[in-house]
Amino acid sequence: xxxxxGYAYILGDDISTDDIVPSHTLTMRDxxxxxxxxxxxxxxxxxxxxxxxxxxxxGENFGTGSSREExxxxxxxxxxxxxxxxxxxxxxxxxxxxxxIPAISLKWDLNQFAKEDVIKISLLKGIIINKSKxxxxxxxxxxxxxxxxxxxxxxxxxxKKKL
Amino acid sequence: MSYTLAEKxxxxxxxxxxxxxxxxxxxxxxLIMVHEQLGGRIHLEYKKLGLDTVWDPNKIFFIxxxxxxxxxISAAQMHQDCRKFAEEYGFIHNMGMDKGICHQVxxxxxxxxxxxxxxxxxxxxxxxxxxxxxxxxxxxTDVSVVFATGKLWFKVPxxxxxxxxxxxxxxxxxxxxxxxxxxxxxxxxxIYKSLEFHGDGAKNLTIDSRMTITNMVVEAGxxxxxxxxxxxxxxxxxxxxSKQYRxxxxxxxxxxxxELTYNLSEITPTVAKPSNPGNIAKIEEVEGIEIDQxxxxxxxxxxxxxxxxxxxxxxxxxxxPKVRMIVTPASREIYLQALKEGLLEIFLRANxxxxxxxxxxxxxxxxxxxxxxxxxxxxxxxxxxxxxxxxTSEVYLASPATVAASAINGSIKDPRGLL
Ligand code: SF4
Numbered sequence: 371x372x373x374x375x376g377y378a379y380i381l382g383d384d385i386s387t388d389d390i391v392p393s394h395t396l397t398m399r400d401x402x403x404x405x406x407x408x409x410x411x412x413x414x415x416x417x418x419x420x421x422x423x424x425x426x427x428x429g430e431n432f433g434t435g436s437s438r439e440e441x442x443x444x445x446x447x448x449x450x451x452x453x454x455x456x457x458x459x460x461x462x463x464x465x466x467x468x469x470x471i472p473a474i475s476l477k478w479d480l481n482q483f484a485k486e487d488v489i490k491i492s493l494l495k496g497i498i499i500n501k502s503k504x505x506x507x508x509x510x511x512x513x514x515x516x517x518x519x520x521x522x523x524x525x526x527x528x529x530k531k532k533l
Numbered sequence: 534m535s536y537t538l539a540e541k542x543x544x545x546x547x548x549x550x551x552x553x554x555x556x557x558x559x560x561x562x563x564l565i566m567v568h569e570q571l572g573g574r575i576h577l578e579y580k581k582l583g584l585d586t587v588w589d590p591n592k593i594f595f596i597x598x599x600x601x602x603x604x605x606i607s608a609a610q611m612h613q614d615c616r617k618f619a620e621e622y623g624f625i626h627n628m629g630m631d632k633g634i635c636h637q638v639x640x641x642x643x644x645x646x647x648x649x650x651x652x653x654x655x656x657x658x659x660x661x662x663x664x665x666x667x668x669x670x671x672x673x674t675d676v677s678v679v680f681a682t683g684k685l686w687f688k689v690p691x692x693x694x695x696x697x698x699x700x701x702x703x704x705x706x707x708x709x710x711x712x713x714x715x716x717x718x719x720x721x722x723x724i725y726k727s728l729e730f731h732g733d734g735a736k737n738l739t740i741d742s743r744m745t746i747t748n749m750v751v752e753a754g755x756x757x758x759x760x761x762x763x764x765x766x767x768x769x770x771x772x773x774x775s776k777q778y779r780x781x782x783x784x785x786x787x788x789x790x791x792e793l794t795y796n797l798s799e800i801t802p803t804v805a806k807p808s809n810p811g812n813i814a815k816i817e818e819v820e821g822i823e824i825d826q827x828x829x830x831x832x833x834x835x836x837x838x839x840x841x842x843x844x845x846x847x848x849x850x851x852x853x854p855k856v857r858m859i860v861t862p863a864s865r866e867i868y869l870q871a872l873k874e875g876l877l878e879i880f881l882r883a884n885x886x887x888x889x890x891x892x893x894x895x896x897x898x899x900x901x902x903x904x905x906x907x908x909x910x911x912x913x914x915x916x917x918x919x920x921x922x923x924x925t926s927e928v929y930l931a932s933p934a935t936v937a938a939s940a941i942n943g944s945i946k947d948p949r950g951l952l
Contacts, residue, residue, distance in 0.1 A: 436656050439574045461656055
């Protein structure tokens, strides 16, 4: 896993896992049902409009709150390719990586990304290119052992090989 | 080299000669706590590994607490999946669903001891730091990794030293302090950091109060919140475990990213306004806001000192006719003690509803779900949109004293005049 291409979907600061997967859906047994409620309080049409291949670009403290991993599973289910945020809540960061979704920390400005911008990311080089705005930004490269988790599409697959 | 508490404990649990912030280590886990998540995501993830054992069934603490007794068919099914898994893999410390909330029951039973490294399938696992151990929350996949290997990678955090001095004034509690701290450093002020609580003020705090503080450090983004050992802790542990433990103290010359000092006597009643725990206000700014519900409970504030102060305020009074008050003791042990001390009778005579020990209303699951546009004052730790019910409902986080005072008054009220 190195190159990722997709379209930007912008979210703000302090988006919590309660926002991504509201508590009232947590006992639902069917993923399809749960996924319909993704971010419903912020954007009621999110699960309908989100495209396979969207890249989330968010503000500070993304994924704050509960450890519920469903808040990553719904993104995986919806085909989100990567999450770029100014900062991540630590459990959410781990949950993304563990499920093979790159979590990229990047201090970005509001004029650098807009909804639907065409984005290209090279994980190995640590660069993110906004093709629509013609800008290139650098981020701190992901450590090798986390890259290995991503290459395996998640830590469970990686562990399976080792066992 | 000199080390902080987080560095010391991570070092003794990993195979490294030296340790410093930013370093990645693989550490041995002493104990893992799991709750309903087991029947939610964990069992699905773990099954993918195709293993028929776990690394150590003696190091898993399993409890059902969020939705007990099951309020819906799907919750009951989740419990069935949990029980089946726990049985299949031979979990030794299977607590069932009658004991109360994980973060209260685990320490109460002596499972959290100084020097340990504990993880749990819940973000408020930070609570056990009150017992001089390192503990933090992880997601379902990480739980599966621990189930399989007993190990987990950690990034060694920088630490923030918090010096506490003095005592709280009457009517002010640990909740007011931790909310003030979150207000000062913000909800991202401690991301990936360990908060270390020092000073005579820390020693003055009851174990109940320390737990309220370490419970909510995660609301400032912290990975760990940890207290130093002292006689109070020793006494507490003596009543609950005969297991050996080793106290851990930081080196005097340990390096901190930042230092903050608080005089507890200067803390005043504080609340978090909707819909973020970092939206902090002094009680004066919110007094008079009308409420529909007052909730006293949760792993943040459902302990004896919380119930006692609320009962003191409620004794001989009635809850405002427009308000419903729900009291949920954090564990069965607390429920029994409150029963013995006559506190439950005080709550019931004041027209409050007393429920069994569970997360219940805290997570908007059952036993007090909020309807559209309702306002709740709550002793819990999170007030995100829809957390306790309908997305248009609003939650103010406050101390048990403020919750009780507001319940009588019908609107948010400063408790200091009532004690
Ligand atoms: S009481 Fe609330 S915060 Fe505590 S474990 Fe239960 S749901 Fe989580």
